[in-house]
Amino acid sequence: MKKLSGNPHLIKKDGTLLIDGIEASEIVNKNQTPFMIFFANRVKNNINSFYRAFQSVFDNFQCFYSFKANFLPDICRIVQSEGVGAELIGLPELKLALKLQFPSEKIIVGGPYLPQELIEKCILENIKEIVVYNLNHVILIDSIAKKYNKVQDICLRVNTQKFGSKLGIDLDVLELTLLKKIQDENKNVKITTILSHYSTQMNNFEQFKQNLRNVLEKIKILLKAGVRIENINLGGGFPEATIMPEHQLIEIAKGIKLILSNFDIKFKNIYFEPGRYLVGDAGIFIAKVIKVYKDRWIFLNIGNHICPKFAKASLRFYNITRINDPHKYKTSIAGIIPTDQDVLAKNYFFTKELEEGDLVMITNVGAYCLTFSNRFPYLLPEISLIEDGNITQIFDPLVHHDFSLN
Numbered sequence: 001m002k003k004l005s006g007n008p009h010l011i012k013k014d015g016t017l018l019i020d021g022i023e024a025s026e027i028v029n030k031n032q033t034p035f036m037i038f039f040a041n042r043v044k045n046n047i048n049s050f051y052r053a054f055q056s057v058f059d060n061f062q063c064f065y066s067f068k069a070n071f072l073p074d075i076c077r078i079v080q081s082e083g084v085g086a087e088l089i090g091l092p093e094l095k096l097a098l099k100l101q102f103p104s105e106k107i108i109v110g111g112p113y114l115p116q117e118l119i120e121k122c123i124l125e126n127i128k129e130i131v132v133y134n135l136n137h138v139i140l141i142d143s144i145a146k147k148y149n150k151v152q153d154i155c156l157r158v159n160t161q162k163f164g165s166k167l168g169i170d171l172d173v174l175e176l177t178l179l180k181k182i183q184d185e186n187k188n189v190k191i192t193t194i195l196s197h198y199s200t201q202m203n204n205f206e207q208f209k210q211n212l213r214n215v216l217e218k219i220k221i222l223l224k225a226g227v228r229i230e231n232i233n234l235g236g237g238f239p240e241a242t243i244m245p246e247h248q249l250i251e252i253a254k255g256i257k258l259i260l261s262n263f264d265i266k267f268k269n270i271y272f273e274p275g276r277y278l279v280g281d282a283g284i285f286i287a288k289v290i291k292v293y294k295d296r297w298i299f300l301n302i303g304n305h306i307c308p309k310f311a312k313a314s315l316r317f318y319n320i321t322r323i324n325d326p327h328k329y330k331t332s333i334a335g336i337i338p339t340d341q342d343v344l345a346k347n348y349f350f351t352k353e354l355e356e357g358d359l360v361m362i363t364n365v366g367a368y369c370l371t372f373s374n375r376f377p378y379l380l381p382e383i384s385l386i387e388d389g390n391i392t393q394i395f396d397p398l399v400h401h402d403f404s405l406n
């Protein structure tokens with residue numbers, strides 16, 4: 001038995017590929033390529049690993065799934081069923097989270113764009129925290145909260161100070177003056193939390209450390225200005241779970257704890273907002289080779305419009321028609337957008353034989369692929385979910401047309 005892509009849901013046994021326990025041939029015979037499959041139990045296992053790792057180190061840990069990683073209702077439903085909170089950036093996600101019965105005290109909402117309607121809904125629904133990237137939004141939130149006679153908890157998203165980063169509050173002199181004024185005058189908001197989300201696919205502790213250092217520095221600056229922070233939120237940025245096993249998560253948690261224990265200010269809670277870690281390796285694409293070109297280039301019937309580079313996924317490719325052949329011959333893989341820019345991989349180790357009609361499995365596409373997918377006039381792929389041995393189609397492009405939220 002061999003795990004493919006380090007994924008326990010993709011097993012090669014006696015020369016046969018099993019996709020979540022089901023023979024691949026059975027699945028591919030039923031579906032037209034390209035199609036996508038999600039493994040419900042992988043999402044659950046990833047959640048469990050994440051919780052085990054952080055709860056083994058922190059007794060004040062809270063977790064909010066970043067919906068933007070994958071906002072398919074069936075995926076978010078699984079996350080909800082495991083008791084994870086939600087981190088959301090807009091009204092469509094908020095409506096979905098409430099429909100799926102995420103409790104309001106486990107929902108954090110915010111981002112660079114906070115329309116009035118979103119703020120109203122957050123306040124009316126008693127959302128745990130609104131995350132602001134711009135201090136003027138705090139004043140707007142205060143005025144709306146006042147109208148409803150409520151006090152809204154606020155999380156300040158601070159700039160990571162990474163070169164060129166423009167997101168979040170810098171806490172420069174002007175902003176600190178405004179913050180003090182807000183503290184004194186705006187009684188319908190309470191600044192409780194600070195958030196710094198550093199990067200994506202962070203696979204060494206140094207990046208987590210930089211992020212934490214940034215948060216701690218900002219907390220000191222805030223304290224000097226008279227703003228006392230209760231909770232720290234270190235965002236997401238973890239790679240796919242197959243890339244970062246649980247023992248590495250524990251090491252990261254311990255490293256963070258050590259730095260925090262040497263810091264003289266104590267906090268109520270520490271939050272994380274993983275997206276990719278929970279769902280990234282829970283999704284695969286099956287596509288087909290539609291053309292074998294010279295110099296070992298192949299074209300698949302999927303491209304960057306649905307499996308985009310922007311997703312920054314750790315893509316792995318397998319020729320499942322020749323799954324027992326060695327994958328050690330450099331091959332370049334292009335997509336079907338009619339531009340030479342549509343390249344999925346260059347010089348990727350693949351099978352020697354390449355034939356039109358070969359089926360190709362692409363792993364680690366569960367996070368951000370659908371989010372960043374863009375409009376191109378091809379049919380969207382069918383999407384299925386395997387849950388405890390049962391395959392259910394959760395998206396049919398001919399029936400549902402689009403998976404956007406509204």
Ligand SMILES: Cc1ncc(COP(=O)(O)O)c(C=O)c1O
Pocket residue numbers: 066069087197199200201235236237238273274275276277367
């Ligand atoms: C503020 C914030 N939190 C969490 C996430 C989730 O990140 P990831 O999927 O890398 O864990 C993001 C992603 O961009 C983010 O911007």
